[in-house]
Amino acid sequence: MTRIIQDEQDFHRISMSEAVDLMRDALISVVSGTLVAPARHTLKVGNGGLTFTMGGESKNHQIAGFRVYDSVAPNATDHQHLTAVYDSVTGILKGLIVGRWVGDFRTGAIGGVAIDQLAHRDTKILSLIGTGKQARTQLQAALAVRTFEAIRVFSRDAQRCRNFADELSQVTGVAIDPVDSSREAVSEADIIITATTSSTPVILSEWLKPGAHINLIGPKFSDACELEPSIFQRASLLATDSPDQALAFGDQLIVESLTDVPPLQDLATLVASDYSRPVRDQGISVFVSLGLAATEVILANAILQKQ
Amino acid sequence: MTRIIQDEQDFHRISMSEAVDLMRDALISVVSGTLVAPARHTLKVGNGGLTFTMGGESKNHQIAGFRVYDSVAPNATDHQHLTAVYDSVTGILKGLIVGRWVGDFRTGAIGGVAIDQLAHRDTKILSLIGTGKQARTQLQAALAVRTFEAIRVFSRDAQRCRNFADELSQVTGVAIDPVDSSREAVSEADIIITATTSSTPVILSEWLKPGAHINLIGPKFSDACELEPSIFQRASLLATDSPDQALAFGDQLIVESLTDVPPLQDLATLVASDYSRPVRDQGISVFVSLGLAATEVILANAILQKQ
Numbered sequence: 001m002t003r004i005i006q007d008e009q010d011f012h013r014i015s016m017s018e019a020v021d022l023m024r025d026a027l028i029s030v031v032s033g034t035l036v037a038p039a040r041h042t043l044k045v046g047n048g049g050l051t052f053t054m055g056g057e058s059k060n061h062q063i064a065g066f067r068v069y070d071s072v073a074p075n076a077t078d079h080q081h082l083t084a085v086y087d088s089v090t091g092i093l094k095g096l097i098v099g100r101w102v103g104d105f106r107t108g109a110i111g112g113v114a115i116d117q118l119a120h121r122d123t124k125i126l127s128l129i130g131t132g133k134q135a136r137t138q139l140q141a142a143l144a145v146r147t148f149e150a151i152r153v154f155s156r157d158a159q160r161c162r163n164f165a166d167e168l169s170q171v172t173g174v175a176i177d178p179v180d181s182s183r184e185a186v187s188e189a190d191i192i193i194t195a196t197t198s199s200t201p202v203i204l205s206e207w208l209k210p211g212a213h214i215n216l217i218g219p220k221f222s223d224a225c226e227l228e229p230s231i232f233q234r235a236s237l238l239a240t241d242s243p244d245q246a247l248a249f250g251d252q253l254i255v256e257s258l259t260d261v262p263p264l265q266d267l268a269t270l271v272a273s274d275y276s277r278p279v280r281d282q283g284i285s286v287f288v289s290l291g292l293a294a295t296e297v298i299l300a301n302a303i304l305q306k307q
Numbered sequence: 308m309t310r311i312i313q314d315e316q317d318f319h320r321i322s323m324s325e326a327v328d329l330m331r332d333a334l335i336s337v338v339s340g341t342l343v344a345p346a347r348h349t350l351k352v353g354n355g356g357l358t359f360t361m362g363g364e365s366k367n368h369q370i371a372g373f374r375v376y377d378s379v380a381p382n383a384t385d386h387q388h389l390t391a392v393y394d395s396v397t398g399i400l401k402g403l404i405v406g407r408w409v410g411d412f413r414t415g416a417i418g419g420v421a422i423d424q425l426a427h428r429d430t431k432i433l434s435l436i437g438t439g440k441q442a443r444t445q446l447q448a449a450l451a452v453r454t455f456e457a458i459r460v461f462s463r464d465a466q467r468c469r470n471f472a473d474e475l476s477q478v479t480g481v482a483i484d485p486v487d488s489s490r491e492a493v494s495e496a497d498i499i500i501t502a503t504t505s506s507t508p509v510i511l512s513e514w515l516k517p518g519a520h521i522n523l524i525g526p527k528f529s530d531a532c533e534l535e536p537s538i539f540q541r542a543s544l545l546a547t548d549s550p551d552q553a554l555a556f557g558d559q560l561i562v563e564s565l566t567d568v569p570p571l572q573d574l575a576t577l578v579a580s581d582y583s584r585p586v587r588d589q590g591i592s593v594f595v596s597l598g599l600a601a602t603e604v605i606l607a608n609a610i611l612q613k614q
Contacts, residue, residue, distance in 0.1 A: 002387055002405045006308055036352045045343045045363030045371040046395030052359065052373075056352030064352040066359075066375070068391065072398030080309055080400040082391060084375065088353030091379030093387040096403070098309045 003095035003304055011101045013306035014299070016140040019109035020116070022302055025060060026295050027113060027241070030268035034059035037293035039248035048072035055294025056088050064088040065297035067103055077133075083300040095304040100133070106299045107289060108137025109144075110241050110267075111193070111215045114287035116145035117271050118239060119191050119213035120279070124149040127189035129182055129202050129226075131155040131164035134195035134217045142191060143172055151176045154185035183207045193217060199224030205231045210282035217289045221249075222257035227286070229254065232261045236283025239265040242290040255288055264288065310402035310611055318408045320613035321606070323447040326416035327423070329609055332367060333602050334420060334548070337575035341366035344600035346555035355379035362601025363395050371395040372604035374410055384440075390607040402611040407440070413606045414596060415444025416451075417548050417574075418500070418522045421594035423452035424578050425546060426498050426520035427586070431456040434496035436489055436509050436533075438462040438471035441502035441524050449498060449522075450479055458483045461492035490514045500524060506531030512538045517589035524596045528556075529564035534593070536561065539568045543590025546572040549597040562595055571595065 005011070029035035037055040048071040056064030069081040081100040086093055126148045128135050139151070153168075153176055155161035165178040179185045186192050186207050195217040196202055205228050218226040232238065232255055240246050243266045251257045255264050267287065277285065312318070336342035344362040355378040363371030376388040388407040393400055433455045435442050446458070460475075460483055462468035472485040486492045493499050494514050502524040503509050512535050515521075525533040539545065539562055547553050550573045558564045562571050574594065584592065 001313055004311060004313075004405075006311075036350075038350070041348055041359075043343070043345070043361040043363070043371065043373070046365055046369065048398060050361065050371055050373065050393060052348075052361075054350040054357065054359075056350070058353055062353065064350065064357055066350070066357065068373070070393055070398030070400070072393075072395070076398065079398055082400065082403070084389060086357060086377055086379075088379070091355060091377030091383065091386055093377070093389065093405070096389070096405070098311070098400070098403070 002093050004098065005095070005303065006098035008099055008101055011099065011105070011303060014303050016109060016112065016144040018302065019105055019299060020112040020141060020144050022298055023106070023109040023295055024113045024271060026057065026292070026298050027268040027271040029057055029059065031272035035294050037242065037244065039244045042071065046072060053291060053293040053296065055297060057294055057298055058088060061298055061301055062088050063094070063297055063301050065300070067296040069100070069103070083296050085297055085301045085304060094301065097300045097303060102296050102300050104133045104137050106296045107134060107217065107291060108141040109299070110292065110295065111138045111217065111287065111289060112141030112145045113271060114215055114239065114267055115142055115191055115213065117267070117275055118237060118277065118285045118287055120211055120277050123190035125189045126151045127185040127192045128153040128195070129185060129193070130195035130218065131160050132195060135193065136168065138193040138195055138215060138217060139168055140172065142193065143174065152179045152185045152189065153177070154179050154182050194226045196226050198226045201228040202226045204228045205234050208284060213285045215287045215289060220254055220288055221252050222254045225254045229258055231284055232258055232286065234284050235262055235286050236281050237265070237277070237285040238262050238288060239267045239270060240288040240290050241267045241292040245290040309400050311405070312402070312610065313405035315406055315408055318406065318412070318610055321610050323416060323419065323451040325609065326412055326606060327419040327448060327451050329605055330413070330416040330602055331420045331578060333364065333599070333605050334575040334578040336364050336366060338579035342601050344549065344551065346551045349378065353379060360598060360600040360603065362604060364601055364605055365395060368605055368608055369395050370401070370604055370608050372607070374603040376407070376410070390603050392604055392608045392611060401608065404607045404610060409603050409607050411440045411444050413603045414441060414524065414598060415448040416606070417599065417602060418445045418524065418594065418596060419448030419452045420578060421522055421546065421574055422449050422498055422520065424574070424582055425544060425584065425592045425594055427518055427584050430497035432496045433458045434492040434499045435460040435502070436492060436500070437502035437525065438467050439502060442500065443475065445500045445502055445522060445524060446475055447479065449500065450481065459486045459492045459496070460484070461486050461489050501533045503533050505533045508535040509533045511535045512541050515591060520592045522594045522596060527561055527595055528559050529561045532561045536565055538591055539565055539593065541591050542569055542593050543588050544572070544584070544592040545569050545595060546574045546577055547595040547597050548574045548599040552597040
């Protein structure tokens with residue numbers, strides 16, 4: 001029988017620190033050419049379709065596989081994602097994970113790598129905009145790579161914001177302060193995570209401290225973006241985890257549609273060369289999270305091995 | 308929890324007759340435009356890759372989904388296929404089936420539709436070349452649509468051939484005779500099923516009775532084909548279940564690489580128009596089985612509903 005996990009309890013056998021390490025290695029594999037991660041493939045059917053991210057890693061893990069999710073209702077929380085892991089040498093189906101957690105945790109872990117590599121060293125204040133699943137894993141990932149003097153969270157829903165702060169303070173063991181406005185959340189922040197579903201800007205450029213780093217997790221398209229466009233124009237560093245996916249999006253992606261912005265760099269190259277930000281660089285750095293294929297498969301493989 | 312079936316016992320809740328009916332309706336859906344069945348998509352990784360057949364049906368079933376199998380060792384019997392079924396209206400993952408049986412049974416059932424629609428009415432003798440999983444389901448499908456006075460089976464491995472004949476006689480309740488040569492198997496046959504892995508011809512044109520029908524299940528490529536090329540040139544009717552897949556193969560497909568052969572017709576069109584073969588047509592008819600995407604998803608959906 002193929003090993004199948006669909007109980008969320010079983011996912012948590014892997015820690016965010018382990019996941020961040022796996023993702024850092026995966027990004028280095030991109031540069032060494034052992035990670036295969038093409039752009040997504042979509043089957044159009046019915047009101048939407050199914051989106052496949054496929055990939056593999058041939059050196060450290062010798063696995064191939066995919067994650068698939070529906071694009072009929074991509075933000076529906078009851079919709080399952082399916083991640084499948086194959087042995088890339090023998091072709092054997094090693095296991096399946098049913099549940100959207102794998103993708104979210106992976107995105108969180110890559111966000112952690114991005115913060116670790118792109119943000120300035122002396123970061124004291126973390127700001128979170130959004131209180132959904134992505135905000136949760138991004139927070140965990142930020143805490144896996146940095147320590148903070150203060151963590152501030154904002155959501156339009158004040159009750160939800162307080163609940164998130166209470167719960168995540170408990171889970172992570174660090175104080176998290178719910179605040180009353182997005183501006184209050186970000187104005188002193190060294191690192192900002194935007195993880196909303198907003199199609200209009202939730203933070204403005206003028207609120208940002210010089211040299212701040214942003215993990216842009218939510219909408220990032222020219223017709224729907226949670227960051228004010230001028231933030232990108234003020235940026236000194238833009239990077240993404242999936243240049244292939246950026247290429248597939250083309251002008252739909254806001255950073256590709258704007259003029260006067262720095263080129264979108266490959267996070268993998270920056271990680272592999274152990275890039276570190278010059279202290280004097282007071283521009284904004286933005287990590288444009290697109291989702292590197294194959295990384296969910298690497299994470300799922302690690303979870304399956306913990307069984 | 309998502310419904311998951313991986314015990315082969317549970318697959319058999321659907322009969323071959325039911326499966327043939329589902330496949331006939333699926334082919335009619337192609338013509339009415341409610342079945343989406345693009346050519347396969349392959350992820351290349353490691354020694355081979357993963358092959359995805361994706362599709363959906365928007366009227367009768369309102370489902371979408373896919374089957375995926377490895378192309379590292381496509382003929383390895385211990386390798387699992389995975390079939391996933393989604394509700395195409397809500398995007399909910401309805402269920403998963405782990406096991407290669409779904410694809411084989413589907414191929415069998417479409418073979419049954421092909422025999423029913425393309426072979427002459429007065430068929431008395433059925434011949435099977437090959438004794439693998441595909442031969443088994445093709446035989447079941449042939450018996451679901453026709454009755455025969457004699458059934459003959461040949462395999463290069465005489466013991467395996469006797470075992471297959473004994474076992475399938477028991478399962479199906481009809482006499483199956485193992486014979487000593489391919490020629491002996493096919494020389495009087497009205498319907499022939501070739502389901503081997505042979506890359507060289509297992510039957511020759513001169514052995515065939517005028518007007519015979521062949522279900523070509525095994526290799527069908529210009530560089531590896533289980534039928535002698537002249538059989539296609541003697542054919543009066545060639546049809547396939549997946550014109551899109553035929554187009555994707557192009558000249559690799561033997562029928563597309565030969566001259567002086569009839570055009571490859573769409574089985575769906577012949578089924579939807581309830582084609583029936585003129586009695587005077589004494590040419591050979593060949594069904595080139597390529598595998599129509601979405602049909603595995605329809606079959607898996609029916610199996611999941613039986614739970």
